[in-house]
Amino acid sequence: MEQIRIKVLDFTENPGPRYIRQDKKGESNSGEAFYLQTLNEAFTQAYKENKQLVLELDGVSGYPSSFLDEAIGELVFDFTLEIVEKHLDFDTHMYKRRVAQVKEETYPQWEERRKKNDTVVHSSGISGNIYHINGDGKLDVIPIL
Numbered sequence: 001m002e003q004i005r006i007k008v009l010d011f012t013e014n015p016g017p018r019y020i021r022q023d024k025k026g027e028s029n030s031g032e033a034f035y036l037q038t039l040n041e042a043f044t045q046a047y048k049e050n051k052q053l054v055l056e057l058d059g060v061s062g063y064p065s066s067f068l069d070e071a072i073g074e075l076v077f078d079f080t081l082e083i084v085e086k087h088l089d090f091d092t093h094m095y096k097r098r099v100a101q102v103k104e105e106t107y108p109q110w111e112e113r114r115k116k117n118d119t120v121v122h123s124s125g126i127s128g129n130i131y132h133i134n135g136d137g138k139l140d141v142i143p144i145l
Contacts, residue, residue, distance in 0.1 A: 002051045005091070006042050008034070009059040018066035020123035031070030032123060036130065036144065039071050043079065044131040046087050047139065057092040057099070065101065072102050073110035077120055078132035081111040121145060 008015060016022070016029035023030050028037070039055075046053035057063070076084050084107070090099045113120075126144050134140040 002049075003054050003089075004042065004046045004049075004051050005054045005056060006038065007056040007059065009056070011038050012060065014061045015063050015067040017064060018070045020126065031067035032074075034067070035071040035074045036122070036126065036128070039075060040078065040130045043075055043084075043087065044139070047079065047083065052087055052089055054089050054091050057090060057095045063095060063098050065098070068098055068102050069106045073106045073113075074120060076107055076110040077114045077118075078130060080114065080133055081107055083133065119145070 011034050012029040014029055015031070015034070016024075016027065018030060019032045020028070020030050020036075023033065043053050045051075072084075072088075075088065079087075090102075092099060122144050128144050129141045130144055131139060131141055
């Protein structure tokens with residue numbers, strides 16, 4: 001499968017907290033921000049073009065577990081675990097344990113939330129749209145809640 005590659009380092013050198021509302025003033029380095037500003041659109045492109053999105057993790061200062069849990073978890077929530085497993089891969093030498101944690105914990109937890117029709121509530125003051133797979137299994141655009 002052809003690949004599209006993105007680097008977390010192109011988003012931030014210092015991955016931060018789970019939510020935008022937890023970012024330090026003037027910074028945008030949360031998992032939520034990464035998902036909304038970068039990952040959702042890049043993954044949508046890979047999905048539409050039947051490619052694999054490779055997320056390069058190395059080169060940053062480290063990862064709070066909540067950063068990847070939020071960013072990757074929302075991806076599973078919006079696209080289903082089956083689609084994420086097919087279209088997402090990780091490239092890392094430094095953060096293999098974080099990748100294992102995502103696959104062993106984040107994937108099943110967020111898939112369970114998706115199946116229960118849970119709601120993802122984003123930090124206040126965010127506007128825009130995100131892509132997701134709707135109830136009919138089709139790619140759709142919805143407003144950020």
